[in-house]
Structure formats: structure tokens, C-alpha cells
């Protein structure tokens with residue numbers, strides 16, 4: 318029997334296949350080039366609006382001035398960035414430990430879950446801006462206050478996603494573990510935690526962004542003065558001085574931090590899942 | 603087909619007038635009695651909802667009978683029982699080798715100490731060389747083979763299989779039926795196999811338990827007298843066709859009675 322696709326036979330590319338390849342190639346570079354193009358055009362438009370209309374810099378600074386400020390104030394901005402980053406990452410770390418720990422506790426004991434889950438929800442649905450002032454009254458250390466605020470915002474997605482994941486372990490696999498006499502710990506370690514990993518990572522990605530939001534919002538509430546002067550504080554202070562370019566520069570850094578956190582967590586998620594989980598597997602077509 | 607002969611082989615498990623009621627109202631299984639002897643290949647055959655899965659869960663100890671009792675005639679050490687479900691039920695995050703390792707891992711055996719047994723079992727089910735593959739890289743039939751390897755790796759006395767091949771295409775199913783018989787002969791294990799296919803039950807088993815639904819119960823037990831080994835030539839033989847006709851008639855009789 319002979320086959321058309323065998324060995325040295327010419328490659329068979331039909332119309333559909335050709336258009337599919339064209340689409341793939343387009344998507345491959347379009348994914349990067351198009352957003353860059355959009356931001357480039359946006360910045361250009363911004364620049365033109367500012368210069369053509371002669372808008373004064375204390376109302377709307379142009380992109381060039383913002384960039385110059387970023388360079389000029391770099392030392393100051395970097396200090397602020399590091400503080401914001403530190404609070405965000407520490408809050409995220411505690412959110413992970415607390416969220417996963419609580420989720421494990423919940424799945425190990427229905428009693429604990431029934432008793433405490435409603436309060437985790439209440440903590441989540443109450444806006445952080447309304448809790449933060451109270452926290453800063455009772456917590457003397459400003460850094461600790463900021464951390465608590467960021468943690469409150471960030472921990473819920475980790476908790477709820479991980480709880481969902483731990484409970485989503487395949488029922489037949491659970492039965493199998495029972496038949497083979499697995500201990501509670503073995504079931505957690507070999508079945509529930511791996512089942513929960515994709516859910517946890519989804520929650521972590523959300524929590525990363527929320528931790529940043531939490532730390533920025535808390536800093537606004539905490540106000541000026543004292544230690545722990547992050548990017549939010551920089552924006553606040555610059556606004557008092559009508560230093561609009563610095564406000565933009567700090568804003569730019571906050572946005573960039575958010576993007577970097579999200580990208581980093583997405584990469585982590587890909588590394589951990591790409592071998593087995595549907596969400597991270599590349600498809601041919 | 604004749605009524606089953608009893609005696610010859612030693613008893614492994616006895617199911618004695620077992621019933622199971624769910625939610626105080628649904629009679630999933632009523633008054634089931636069955637004696638499983640070592641080396642038996644028993645099929646539970648019946649329409650869906652007749653309590654086949656319930657019977658299997660009771661035998662596996664995953665669920666407790668509402669009435670009656672299930673008794674093992676041999677000491678029931680861990681690993682004496684293997685189970686295969688309708689879905690392959692593999693851990694997607696673990697390789698083939700790690701999946702088959704599971705029953706031994708749960709008993710505290712390290713992978714390196716049992717690697718030989720795992721490889722041997724994978725060879726038996728025809729998956730030699732797939733140790734490092736992930737389940738998603740395998741076809742439905744191959745996943746089911748991994749699932750069977752996992753059930754076999756502890757060399758269990760009894761294997762319970764709940765419609766393991768129902769979701770596979772016919773060609774794959776025939777192949778797995780043949781291989782399952784070869785494995786059973788080679789390992790001398792005892793199998794209780796749930797199916798709703800007359801053809802599958804006749805091909806595989808030496809005894810068929812015909813069941814009916816609402817309430818789930820055993821209607822008849824048939825013995826399939828055709829000798830082992832059975833292979834492709836048996837599947838195409840007139841004898842097989844005749845046996846299938848008989849089993850089919852028994853099932854329809856049974857369902858007629860039930861209606």
C-alpha cells in the first residue's frame with residue numbers, strides 16, 4: 318500500500334492549512350507587536366496633545382517630562398519602589414501561608430470550616446479602606462499595619478481557590494486511596510495537594526495583584542510621615558506639592574510592578590503545570 | 603450453559619444475602635448472594651441501575667451493607683484487593699510509573715525499591731517503555747492498561763472491575779478482553795467484572811450473574827462452560843455465538859420477569 322504522506326513525498330498544504338499557518342504566524346508576532354504599537358501611538362498622541370495645546374506641566378506633563386522625572390528622581394523613586402515591593406511580597410507570602418494553611422485546616426475538619434469560613438468571607442467583602450483606619454489606630458508599627466492590610470486583601474483568593482482545589486480531587490481516586498488504606502496525611506500529600514495546585518496558582522495570580530493594591534491603598538490611609546514611605550506615599554506627597562510629573566512617574570512604577578508580579582506568577586504557574594495540566598499545555602491547532 | 607457447579611476451588615469471599623438501601627428509600631441491591639472462589643472470573647451482567655456498581659463497592663469495603671454480610675475467607679492484608687473503575691482514574695500530575703507505584707507508595711515503599719515490580723507489571727500489560735509518559739500522552743486504551751497495571755502491581759487475590767472497557771472503541775475493547783484473560787491465566791488472580799455487554803461477559807467469564815433493576819437484585823447465575831484459553835478464534839466460533847444467544851435470552855427472560 319502507498320501513502321500520500323509517506324517519506325519524500327511533497328508536503329501537502331491545502332488552502333485551509335495555508336490560512337491556518339498564516340493565522341498562527343500573525344498571532345505569534347501580533348501578540349507582541351500590536352500592544353507595543355498601541356502604547357507607542359498613545360504616547361505620541363499624549364505628547365502631541367500636550368505640546369500642540371501648550372498645556373502647562375503642572376496640569377498635564379508630557380511623556381518626555383515624565384521620563385525625565387523618572388530618571389532625575391530615580392534614587393527617591395527606587396527607595397519608594399523597594400518599600401512597596403517589600404510590603405507587597407511579604408503580604409503575598411503571608412497570604413500564601415495563611416491561605417493554604419487555612420484551606421488545609423478546612424478540608425481536614427468540617428468543624429473548623431463551618432465555624433470560620435463565614436468570617437473569612439466577611440473579611441473579604443468588607444472594603445479594606447474601611448478597615449484600614451482602625452488597623453492603624455490599634456497597630457503602632459506602620460509597617461505591620463500596611464502588611465496586615467495587604468494581607469487581608471490578598472489572602473482570600475488563595476484560601477477560596479485552594480479550598481476548592483483540595484475538594485476537587487477525583488472521587489474515584491479518593492476511593493482508591495481508601496481501598497489502599499492511605500492515611501489522612503498521605504491523602505493530603507499525594508492526592509489533594511497536587512489536585513489543588515492549578516487552583517492555588519490561579520488564586521495566587523489574583524492575590525499578587527491584590528497584595529499590591531492592598532499595600533498601596535493602606536499607604537494612602539496611613540497617610541504621610543513615619544517610616545514605610547512607598548510609592549503611594551510618594552504620589553500623595555507629590556500631589557501636595559503639585560509635582561504632577563513625579564506623580565506620573567510613581568504611577569508608572571506601580572503599574573510596572575503589577576505587570577511584573579503578574580508575569581512572574583504566570584511564569585511560575587506555567588513551569589509547575591506545563592507537563593500535565595490542560596491549562597498550560599500548548600495545542601497544535 | 604448449565605447451572606453453576608460448585609465445589610472444586612477454595613472459597614475467597616462470600617456475599618451473604620446482602621442488601622443496600624440509599625437514603626432510606628432507594629433499594630439499590632436486594633438479597634444478593636454470591637460465592638467467589640479462587641481463580642473465578644465472574645461477570646455481573648445487567649442493565650444500568652441494577653446495582654452492579656453498588657455490589658462492587660460493597661465487596662471492596664468502600665460501602666457497608668444495609669443487611670446481610672460480606673466475608674473474606676482469607677486474611678485480608680493490604681494489597682489483597684485491586685480495583686479498576688470505568689474511567690482510568692490516573693493522577694494526571696504523575697507519570698505512568700508513579701501512578702503504578704501508588705499502592706506500594708501508600709504502604710511506604712520507595713520507588714527505587716519496587717521499580718522492578720512496576721516494570722514487570724507494565725510489561726505484562728504491554729506498556730514497557732512508557733514509564734516516564736504522562737497520562738495525557740496516552741490513548742484511552744493505554745490509560746486503561748495503566749489502570750490495570752496499578753491494580754495488578756500488588757498481585758491482589760481479588761480484582762474488582764467496574765465496566766472498565768465501556769468507554770473504549772470495539773477494537774480496543776476486544777484487544778483488552780484478550781489481554782485480560784491472558785493476564786488472569788498468567789497471574790491466577792480472581793476477577794469480578796461488571797459489564798452491561800452480553801458478548802463481553804460470555805467471552806470473559808466462567809460464571810455470569812444476571813441482575814435486574816428496581817429493585818437491584820440477582821436473577822440467575824449462569825455457568826459458561828467453554829474452556830480457557832479463549833482467544834480470537836473463540837470469539838468467532840459458533841460455540842461463542844450460541845453461548846451469547848443463550849445468555850442474551852437469559853437476560854431478556856430475566857428482564858421480562860422483572861417487568
Ligand SMILES: Nc1ncnc2c1ncn2[C@@H]1O[C@H](COP(=O)(O)OP(=O)(O)O)[C@@H](O)[C@H]1O
Pocket residue numbers: 624625628629630631649650651652653654655656657818
Ligand atoms: N450513593 C447513592 N445514593 C443514592 N442512590 C444511589 C447511590 N448509588 C447508587 N444509587 C442508586 O442505586 C441504584 C443502583 O445503582 P448502581 O449500583 O450504580 O447501578 P449500576 O452500576 O448497575 O448501573 C440506582 O437506582 C442508583 O440511582
Ligand SMILES: [Mg+2]
Pocket residue numbers: 654655656764
Ligand atoms: Mg455502574
